[in-house]
Amino acid sequence: MAREIREGHVVGDHTWDHADLSKLSAADADSEIARAAQAVASASGTTPVLVRPPYGAWNDTVRDAVTAQGAAIVLWNVDSEDWKSRNTQAVVDRV
Numbered sequence: 001m002a003r004e005i006r007e008g009h010v011v012g013d014h015t016w017d018h019a020d021l022s023k024l025s026a027a028d029a030d031s032e033i034a035r036a037a038q039a040v041a042s043a044s045g046t047t048p049v050l051v052r053p054p055y056g057a058w059n060d061t062v063r064d065a066v067t068a069q070g071a072a073i074v075l076w077n078v079d080s081e082d083w084k085s086r087n088t089q090a091v092v093d094r095v
Helices: 002-006 026-044 060-068 088-094
Strands: none
Touching (some): 002 026
16 A cells, blocks of 8 residues: 555545445444444555545545545546456457
């Protein structure tokens, strides 16, 4: 992770247990994000400023938890569905 950061990559937060944050209480959502951020910071010396909620699921509670920690939500606009197939061309065709 430290090497990724040295090379200019951004390391984000994807939560501690990959829970659907939109189904958690504010305290639990905050904990999921904070625990992962602390782990990234311990491993890399850099605190994440981006949070990608598992499943892309978020609501006002999640947004508030993310922004309270000085981060922003980041999502995607294309899903490669690469987990469905080991076929490179199928993934390329989807993207």
